Amino acid sequence: MMKRWIVLAFFVLFLTACSDRAGEMYETAQFEELQRNIPRALTIYQDIVDQHPDSPHAEKARERIAALEGEAP
Numbered sequence: 001m002m003k004r005w006i007v008l009a010f011f012v013l014f015l016t017a018c019s020d021r022a023g024e025m026y027e028t029a030q031f032e033e034l035q036r037n038i039p040r041a042l043t044i045y046q047d048i049v050d051q052h053p054d055s056p057h058a059e060k061a062r063e064r065i066a067a068l069e070g071e072a073p
Helices: 002-019 021-034 038-051 056-071
Strands: none
Touching: 021 038, 021 056, 038 056
16 A cells, blocks of 8 residues: 555656646746846747647747747847
8 A cells, every 4th residue: 555655656746847847947948038148048948849839838938939039130
């Protein structure tokens, strides 16, 4: 019985960690924007779109890409 709980706990933690990767990446991209490191922010936003296309963060990343590319000289 204890083994089942351990396996279940590990599985839940694994799913939780995986599901928030796009959020972590989005926060990093926002930080890069604040640092005016726009090329790096764009790369991270594009990685979110490519690696997590169904994430709610992917849509926000697409919006940020469009906005940042619109600001380019």
